[in-house]
Amino acid sequence: MQISDLKARVEAVLFSSDTALSAAKLEQILEVEAEQLRVALQQLQHECQQEGRGVILQEVAGGFQLRTRPEYAHWVMQLRRTRHMNLSRAATETLAIIAYRQPVTRAEIEGLRGVDSGGIARTLLEKDLVRVAGKKDAPGRPLLYATSARFLEIFGLNSLDDLPTLRDLKIDELERDREVELEMDFESQEGVKIE
Amino acid sequence: MAAVAYEIKLDQFEGPLDLLLHLVHKNEMDIQDIKIATITAQYLKHLEMMKMRNMDVASEFLLMAATLLYLKSRTLLPPTRTELDDEGEDPEEELKARLLEYQRYKEGAQQLEAYPRLFRDVFPRPPLTLENEELASRPADAEINVSLYDLVCALNEVLRPKPQPAVHRVERGALSVTQGVHMLLRNLHGKERVSFQSCFSAATTRLEVVVQFMALLELARLQLLELQQYTRGGTIYLYPAESIRTGSYTDIEHMIDVEAYADL
Numbered sequence: 433m434q435i436s437d438l439k440a441r442v443e444a445v446l447f448s449s450d451t452a453l454s455a456a457k458l459e460q461i462l463e464v465e466a467e468q469l470r471v472a473l474q475q476l477q478h479e480c481q482q483e484g485r486g487v488i489l490q491e492v493a494g495g496f497q498l499r500t501r502p503e504y505a506h507w508v509m510q511l512r513r514t515r516h517m518n519l520s521r522a523a524t525e526t527l528a529i530i531a532y533r534q535p536v537t538r539a540e541i542e543g544l545r546g547v548d549s550g551g552i553a554r555t556l557l558e559k560d561l562v563r564v565a566g567k568k569d570a571p572g573r574p575l576l577y578a579t580s581a582r583f584l585e586i587f588g589l590n591s592l593d594d595l596p597t598l599r600d601l602k603i604d605e606l607e608r609d610r611e612v613e614l615e616m617d618f619e620s621q622e623g624v625k626i627e
Numbered sequence: 628m629a630a631v632a633y634e635i636k637l638d639q640f641e642g643p644l645d646l647l648l649h650l651v652h653k654n655e656m657d658i659q660d661i662k663i664a665t666i667t668a669q670y671l672k673h674l675e676m677m678k679m680r681n682m683d684v685a686s687e688f689l690l691m692a693a694t695l696l697y698l699k700s701r702t703l704l705p706p707t708r709t710e711l712d713d714e715g716e717d718p719e720e721e722l723k724a725r726l727l728e729y730q731r732y733k734e735g736a737q738q739l740e741a742y743p744r745l746f747r748d749v750f751p752r753p754p755l756t757l758e759n760e761e762l763a764s765r766p767a768d769a770e771i772n773v774s775l776y777d778l779v780c781a782l783n784e785v786l787r788p789k790p791q792p793a794v795h796r797v798e799r800g801a802l803s804v805t806q807g808v809h810m811l812l813r814n815l816h817g818k819e820r821v822s823f824q825s826c827f828s829a830a831t832t833r834l835e836v837v838v839q840f841m842a843l844l845e846l847a848r849l850q851l852l853e854l855q856q857y858t859r860g861g862t863i864y865l866y867p868a869e870s871i872r873t874g875s876y877t878d879i880e881h882m883i884d885v886e887a888y889a890d891l
Contacts, residue, residue, distance in 0.1 A: 547642035
């Protein structure tokens with residue numbers, strides 16, 4: 433099969449879908465090899481990047497989806513009139529902390545923000561941006577929060593690796609933490625203090 | 628005073644760390660070498676302003692004020708013996724670390740905020756129709772993840788008291804199509820022609836009008852009457868067949884398709 437032909441098929445299938453489709457799903461639908469599909473997707477993605485196109489091919493939450501270009505949000509909104517998810521500054525801040533630190537407890541979030549965050553955590557749960565990932569093995573067994581697949585979809589991320597990079601001024605601090613951990617490990621096992 | 632009304636909507640701070648960070652940046656300080664005395668004075672002034680504007684000053688803000696005052700006092704007094712002995716965290720370093728950490732996440736949040744967001748900046752295809760939505764977005768072989776939270780939400784939905792359904796009773800009309808046919812036959816008996824409107828003069832309800840109309844159609848189907856209209860939008864006339872005019876029809880009831888009108 434010609435790659436241009438496959439590309440058109442991929443585009444047709446993606447256009448007709450209202451959800452992101454994984455590469456595995458596309459392979460199955462289009463009956464093609466992974467490598468062929470990858471090339472077709474890449475070319476399609478590249479073409480969509482060109483000027484003069486209204487849609488982009490985005491990789492979100494482990495799948496592919498055609499989405500309108502951000503520049504044209506105003507016009508699409510004229511048609512859709514959907515109300516987008518409004519996140520307050522506090523909510524975005526809390527969400528960011530959960531995204532970077534997951535799984536994280538409410539107490540840890542509050543420690544970082546310096547304010548009560550229970551209400552915001554609940555709102556984020558209700559908006560399905562955050563999920564409960566279990567309970568921490570600590571006194572009181574507090575809930576652990578993590579981000580959901582919906583979070584990736586909403587922010588157009590393929591995985592958590594796509595989160596914006598944080599200013600890395602904490603490297604030495606992390607190292608120090610690790611040393612402390614090691615120190616404690618040795619102490620518990622051997623009773624030897626390491627300097 | 629009019630000025631008061633304008634004072635309410637000013638900078639809102641998410642918390643004491645947010646306010647502190649704002650003050651640090653405003654004074655063009657580096658977090659690593661914060662001037663505690665300056666920052667403390669400005670911080671307290673800010674709390675004062677918040678109180679003046681009748682804003683609730685949350686306890687977290689007061690706790691931070693206490694911490695700042697403590698740090699300031701430490702810079703003025705010689706360290707006590709216990710502080711010298713204490714090899715624990717320096718509270719000032721601790722605060723700086725917290726500020727740096729907070730700043731990181733705040734910046735992360737700002738970047739995240741600027742990402743093209745679904746339904747705000749970018750749009751996917753909407754589901755085609757509501758009833759297809761389930762099918763379209765959940766292929767049979769897809770794994771469906773339901774968390775405990777989802778289940779509890781669903782349970783709450785079920786437990787919510789249901790509104791009493793509004794009852795609307797519909798009375799069935801007494802008239803059947805067969806009866807309608809008989810009424811129409813009586814009406815047509817011995818007449819050359821009858822206007823469409825006059826067939827419905829006896830009907831009192833919407834249902835009766837419908838039944839009468841169906842009776843009319845039924846007779847037309849059985850070719851027992853002919854319908855004529857002479858001008859566009861003009862009166863429609865019914866011309867009964869010979870047998871009806873003379874009343875010589877027989878066994879008409881067997882000819883009516885009773886099954887088709889079972890619902891009426």
